[in-house]
Amino acid sequence: MATHKIAVIAGDGIGQEVMPEGLRVLEAAADKFGIDLQIDHFDFSSWQYFERHGQMLPDNWKDQIGGHDAIYFGAVGWPEKIPDHVSLWGSLLLFRREFDQYVNLRPARLMPGITCPVVRRDGSARAPGEIDMVIVRENTEGEYSSIGGRMFAGTEREIVMQETVMSRVGVDRVLKFAFDLAQSRPKKHLTSATKSNGIAITMPYWDERVAEMAKAYPDVTVDKFHIDILTAHFVQRPDFFDVVVGSNLFGDILSDLGPACTGTIAIAPSANLNPGRTHPSLFEPVHGSAPDIAGQAKANPIGQIWSGALMLDFLGHRAAHDAVLQAIEQVLAPGSGAPRTPDLGGCAKTQDLGRAITQAL
Amino acid sequence: MATHKIAVIAGDGIGQEVMPEGLRVLEAAADKFGIDLQIDHFDFSSWQYFERHGQMLPDNWKDQIGGHDAIYFGAVGWPEKIPDHVSLWGSLLLFRREFDQYVNLRPARLMPGITCPVVRRDGSARAPGEIDMVIVRENTEGEYSSIGGRMFAGTEREIVMQETVMSRVGVDRVLKFAFDLAQSRPKKHLTSATKSNGIAITMPYWDERVAEMAKAYPDVTVDKFHIDILTAHFVQRPDFFDVVVGSNLFGDILSDLGPACTGTIAIAPSANLNPGRTHPSLFEPVHGSAPDIAGQAKANPIGQIWSGALMLDFLGHRAAHDAVLQAIEQVLAPGSGAPRTPDLGGCAKTQDLGRAITQAL
Ligand SMILES: CC(C)[C@H](C(=O)O)[C@@H](O)C(=O)O
Ligand SMILES: CC(C)[C@H](C(=O)O)[C@@H](O)C(=O)O
Numbered sequence: 001m002a003t004h005k006i007a008v009i010a011g012d013g014i015g016q017e018v019m020p021e022g023l024r025v026l027e028a029a030a031d032k033f034g035i036d037l038q039i040d041h042f043d044f045s046s047w048q049y050f051e052r053h054g055q056m057l058p059d060n061w062k063d064q065i066g067g068h069d070a071i072y073f074g075a076v077g078w079p080e081k082i083p084d085h086v087s088l089w090g091s092l093l094l095f096r097r098e099f100d101q102y103v104n105l106r107p108a109r110l111m112p113g114i115t116c117p118v119v120r121r122d123g124s125a126r127a128p129g130e131i132d133m134v135i136v137r138e139n140t141e142g143e144y145s146s147i148g149g150r151m152f153a154g155t156e157r158e159i160v161m162q163e164t165v166m167s168r169v170g171v172d173r174v175l176k177f178a179f180d181l182a183q184s185r186p187k188k189h190l191t192s193a194t195k196s197n198g199i200a201i202t203m204p205y206w207d208e209r210v211a212e213m214a215k216a217y218p219d220v221t222v223d224k225f226h227i228d229i230l231t232a233h234f235v236q237r238p239d240f241f242d243v244v245v246g247s248n249l250f251g252d253i254l255s256d257l258g259p260a261c262t263g264t265i266a267i268a269p270s271a272n273l274n275p276g277r278t279h280p281s282l283f284e285p286v287h288g289s290a291p292d293i294a295g296q297a298k299a300n301p302i303g304q305i306w307s308g309a310l311m312l313d314f315l316g317h318r319a320a321h322d323a324v325l326q327a328i329e330q331v332l333a334p335g336s337g338a339p340r341t342p343d344l345g346g347c348a349k350t351q352d353l354g355r356a357i358t359q360a361l
Numbered sequence: 362m363a364t365h366k367i368a369v370i371a372g373d374g375i376g377q378e379v380m381p382e383g384l385r386v387l388e389a390a391a392d393k394f395g396i397d398l399q400i401d402h403f404d405f406s407s408w409q410y411f412e413r414h415g416q417m418l419p420d421n422w423k424d425q426i427g428g429h430d431a432i433y434f435g436a437v438g439w440p441e442k443i444p445d446h447v448s449l450w451g452s453l454l455l456f457r458r459e460f461d462q463y464v465n466l467r468p469a470r471l472m473p474g475i476t477c478p479v480v481r482r483d484g485s486a487r488a489p490g491e492i493d494m495v496i497v498r499e500n501t502e503g504e505y506s507s508i509g510g511r512m513f514a515g516t517e518r519e520i521v522m523q524e525t526v527m528s529r530v531g532v533d534r535v536l537k538f539a540f541d542l543a544q545s546r547p548k549k550h551l552t553s554a555t556k557s558n559g560i561a562i563t564m565p566y567w568d569e570r571v572a573e574m575a576k577a578y579p580d581v582t583v584d585k586f587h588i589d590i591l592t593a594h595f596v597q598r599p600d601f602f603d604v605v606v607g608s609n610l611f612g613d614i615l616s617d618l619g620p621a622c623t624g625t626i627a628i629a630p631s632a633n634l635n636p637g638r639t640h641p642s643l644f645e646p647v648h649g650s651a652p653d654i655a656g657q658a659k660a661n662p663i664g665q666i667w668s669g670a671l672m673l674d675f676l677g678h679r680a681a682h683d684a685v686l687q688a689i690e691q692v693l694a695p696g697s698g699a700p701r702t703p704d705l706g707g708c709a710k711t712q713d714l715g716r717a718i719t720q721a722l
Contacts, residue, residue, distance in 0.1 A: 083557075085557050115480075119480055143559075143560055148524075148562040148563070155529075156529060156530065157529070159526065160528075161524045161525065162562035162563045163525075164523045164525065165521075167520045168516075168519035195613075198449065198505050198609075200446035200449075200450055201507075201509040201522070202509070202521050227614055228617035228618075231614055232618060232621030235479065235596060235621045235622055236621055249556070253588055253589050260593030345482075
C-alpha cells in the first residue's frame with residue numbers, strides 16, 4: 001500500500017496542545033489498520049514564525065507542502081501578536097484558496113455523554129444521534145473576498161467597500177458536492193442557506209443555481225431558509241436538518257452554531273476538501289487557537305482527533321475512520337469512567353483524553 | 362397634548378392578522394393614558410397592491426406617509442406571487458433607507474411562561490429575565506447594498522458581485538446609539554459582532570470604529586466576537602449579553618437567533634429608528650409574513666403588540682409602554698389561565714390573545 005504523506009502544522013495556541021493527541025490517535029489507527037503514514041512537521045503558520053520571518057509562511061511554502069496528500073492542521077491566530085486578518089489570510093485562508101479546497105465539510109452530531117444545550121419543545125433532553133447534520137460550506141470565494149478598499153481615509157467621508165464574489169464555477173461545484181452527499185444519505189434532505197430577500201444581488205443568484213442543480217436530483221428533498229430564520233431553526237429544531245449548504249460566510253456561521261447546538265464546538269471536526277485531488281486537502285478542528293485557555297493543557301482534543309478520522313476517510317480508509325469515531329463515542333459515553341476535559345464538565349488534561357481514546361481504539 | 366399621526370401598513374400574510382390585535386392594544390393604551398392618536402391605514406406594501414399596480418408602493422408614497430410621526434408595520438413578503446427581494450427592496454428596505462431609520466433596535470428577553478429552548482450548562486431550565494439583551498442593528502448600509510451586478514450571464518464564466526459598503530458616518534452613528542444605550546443600562550456591557558479575521562476589508566474597519574468610540578465610554582465594558590462563535594455563545598450563554606451591536610447582516614441574524622433562544626420569535630418586537638426624527642420611525646414584529654400559517658388566525662400577535670409598545674415609548678409615553686409590557690407578561694405568566702396560540706403550546710386564536718392582553722391592560 002502506498003505511503004500517505006501528511007504535512008502537520010500545529011500552529012498557534014491550543015493547536016500545539018491538541019495536535020499531539022491527534023497524532024497519537026492517528027498513529028494508533030495507522031498501526032491497527034496497517035496504514036503507512038509519513039508525517040512531516042512544519043513550524044510555519046504561527047506567531048512565532050511570523051516574529052522571526054515577518055510573514056506567516058516561507059516563500060516556498062507550496063513546494064514544501066504542496067506535494068503532500070493531506071495537511072493535518074491545528075489552529076492559527078494570536079491576536080495579541082498579529083491582527084487576525086493578517087495571520088489568517090497569510091496562512092489558513094491562503095491554503096484553502098491556493099489549494100482549491102472548495103468544500104469545507106463539517107459534521108455536527110449529538111454525541112453520547114454530552115449535555116445538549118437545546119431541548120425539545122416540551123423541555124425534555126435530546127438523545128445522542130437526534131442531531132446529525134453535515135454542513136457543506138463554500139470555501140474559496142463569496143464573502144471572503146480580496147477585492148475592495150478604503151477611500152477618504154481618516155476623514156468624515158471615509159468609506160470602505162468589499163465585494164462579495166460568486167462565480168458559476170464556484171457555486172455549482174460546491175452545490176454538486178452537497179447534492180451528491182445528500183443523495184448518499186438516508187434522509188436525502190438538502191437545506192440551502194440564503195438571504196436573497198436582503199442581499200439582493202448575490203443571494204438570488206445562489207438560489208437560482210440551487211434551483212437549477214435540484215433538477216438533476218429529483219430524489220433529494222430541497223428547501224431553503226434565509227440565514228436569520230435558519231439560525232433560529234437550528235436552535236428550535238436541529239433534528240430537522242441533514243445536509244446544509246451555504247456560502248463561505250453562512251457556512252462559517254452555521255458550522256459553529258450547529259456544533260454549539262450539539263453541546264460543544266471543541267469536538268467538531270472539519271475537512272477542507274479538494275475533491276479532484278489536484279492539491280492537498282486540509283483537516284482541522286472547527287475551534288480556533290483559543291488564547292484564553294492556551295498553555296493550560298485543558299483543551300479538548302476531540303475536534304483534532306475527529307478531523308484526523310476524516311483525513312483517514314479521505315485517504316481511503318473508511319474502516320479506520322469508523323474505528324476512531326467509535327473510540328471517541330465509547331470514551332464520551334456516560335459511565336465510561338473515561339477522563340473529561342473542563343468543557344465536558346471534568347478536570348482531565350488534554351493528554352488524558354487523547355490517551356483514553358487511543359486506549360479505546 | 363399633540364396628536365400623534367400613525368401610518369398603519371398591515372402588509373402581507375399574518376401581518377393582516379396580527380395588526381388588528383396590535384391596534385386593539387395600542388388604542389386601549391392610548392385611552393388609558395390619554396394619548397391622542399390619529400390612525401391612517403394604507404394598503405400598499407402588499408402583494409395585492411403589487412398585482413394591481415405593478416409596484417409595491419405608489420409613486421407619492423413619501424408624501425403619503427412621510428409626514429407621520431411613526432409607521433406601524435405588519436409584515437411584507439409573499440414569495441408565491443413576488444420574489445422576496447423585489448417586495449422587500451420595494452417597501453420595507455426602502456423605508457428604512459429613505460427614512461434614514463439607521464438603528465434597528467431589537468430586544469430579546471426570556472418572558473414568564475415560555476419554555477426556554479436553551480438550558481444551562483447543568484441541563485437546568487433558565488428563569489424569566491435570565492436572558493435580557495438588546496440587539497442594535499445597523500439598518501441602512503453594510504451588506505444590504507445596491508451596488509453590484511452580473512457579468513457573462515448564462516455562460517460558464519458567469520460571475521456575480523455585490524459590494525458591502527460601510528461609511529464612517531453610517532458606522533459611527535449606530536455605534537454611538539449602542540454605546541449610549543449600554544451606558545444607560547445597569548450592566549453597561551456592549552458586545553460587538555465582527556468577522557474581521559475572514560471578511561478582512563470591511564470588518565477590520567468596523568472593529569477600528571468600535572475601538573475609537575470606546576474611548577469616549579470608559580465606563581462601558583466592551584468585547585467583540587466573530588459572528589460564528591458569537592452565535593455559539595448565544596446558545597451556550599445567552600445570559601452573558603446586554604447590548605449587542607452588529608452590521609446590517611449580523612444584526613439581522615442575531616436578532617432572529619436571540620429571540621429564538623428566548624423561546625419564540627413570534628413575540629419579538631423591533632423598532633427601526635430615526636433618532637433625529639427627521640423622518641418617521643417604523644415599528645414591526647421581527648417575524649415575517651409567515652405564508653405557511655397565514656389565513657388560519659393562529660399567529661401570535663405579541664410581536665406586533667410589543668412593537669406598538671416600543672412605538673409608544675418612542676413617542677414619549679414610557680408609562681404606556683411599561684403598562685403594555687406588564688400586560689403581556691401577565692398574560693404569558695404560567696397559571697394566568699390566559700389563552701395561548703399554537704406556538705406557545707395552546708390552541709387559541711390570534712384574537713383571543715389580543716383580547717386577553719387588552720383585558721389585562
Ligand atoms: C425581510 C427581510 C429583508 C428583513 C431583513 O433582512 O432586514 C427581515 O429579516 C428583518 O429582519 O427585518
Ligand atoms: C479563523 C477564521 C478565518 C475561519 C473562517 O472564518 O473560515 C474559522 O472561523 C473557520 O471557520 O475555519
